Amino acid sequence: MALSIAIVGAGGAVGSALLMHLLKSSTLQAGDEVVLLGRGTPESSGRLFAIRMDLLDAFDESAIRISVCESIGDLKADVVIIAAGYTISPSRRTRRDLAASNQPLFQSLAAKLSRTVPNALFLIVSNPVELAVGIFAAHMEPQRVIGIGAQQDSLRFARAIASQIGVHRSKVRASVLGEHGQAMVPLWSSVHLTLDEPETASRLAALIERFENSDTRSEVNRTRDTLESLLADHQLAAAYEVMEHVSPSTRIMLEPFITHSQIHSTPNATANATLEILGAALMADGRRVHGQVQLHGQFQGIKGVCGVPLEVRLTGWQVSSQLRLTASEIADLHAAAEAIEVAIQESRKTECELLTHKR
């Protein structure tokens, strides 16, 4: 049966990259449909119709249907990708600022989409991803809501490791759980090679020994100061060079901010991570991906939103049983889940205060 994928925020940096990746990859087949969902204003619809025409001119041979849905009430879709909302900028510097700005949008989208497409699979790109997942999971079946941040972080961790041992990412597997933010939990115990090559294996063993127990927090703090002065001087090459020499755990925390400082987003990496989860859902072959989901004790007894290993189908996620964590990783994961819960509660409190103020 033909598949329909809707994108909310299709005109943004991530949404545009996602469209390109979707239409260039073999994820969809002839007859499937990509729906660009508008905000319900003439300006938004106009822009989406123009984007549609440009895409048709580029990709018509693929025979994938591209349509614009002007009103959320008319939407029909099997998968909905949420890539709308504010991003980090000089006027919204922290995840807290972002939470305050994006919370009303998340609430409104979740309420409307739960009425029109309650049985869709929801892939959440927007940040703070944990807040969005919590809100969407309160409106639909929690099993149908997945934040893509942990997949993005896992891919970055694998690449950071691959680059330090001189191979490409296809040769390395690695997982990052927890928060898509400061409380992320890179799992050194999950790191392994997909090739049997003794020299590479010994380089990886040396890297793990060097960094597995290093103090990421203090390295992040030290390195952030160095980066800030390099960025202030527009020394981008030097900033990226610094990243080659820090721990992969530090690198995945800081490198996206260097990129963001120049192009205000990380569109292609994010589109790729989103597509990996979509691909896993379509193949439904039990491959492991990672995502922020609303847990009720299914992984390490955690209750709340947290990034965990997943198996995904179009009907929803289940926790993947393929990962064995060490005791200290389990402790870090519980600490991350608590930090996420505190941040979510804080955002809810701020929203309540704002509502009381308005009355």
Ligand SMILES: NC(=O)c1ccc[n+]([C@@H]2O[C@H](COP(=O)([O-])OP(=O)(O)OC[C@H]3O[C@@H](n4cnc5c(N)ncnc54)[C@H](O)[C@@H]3O)[C@@H](O)[C@H]2O)c1
């Ligand atoms: N998880 C990740 O790794 C990751 C990476 C990059 C961006 N993001 C997040 O994805 C979101 C989009 O990022 P971007 O870089 O594409 O930003 P962008 O500013 O380029 O695009 C934002 C999009 O959201 C739409 N939008 C804004 N307010 C809206 C509203 N009220 N209703 C409907 N649509 C609305 C805009 O029209 C635009 O299409 C942000 O929340 C950002 O933080 C996440």
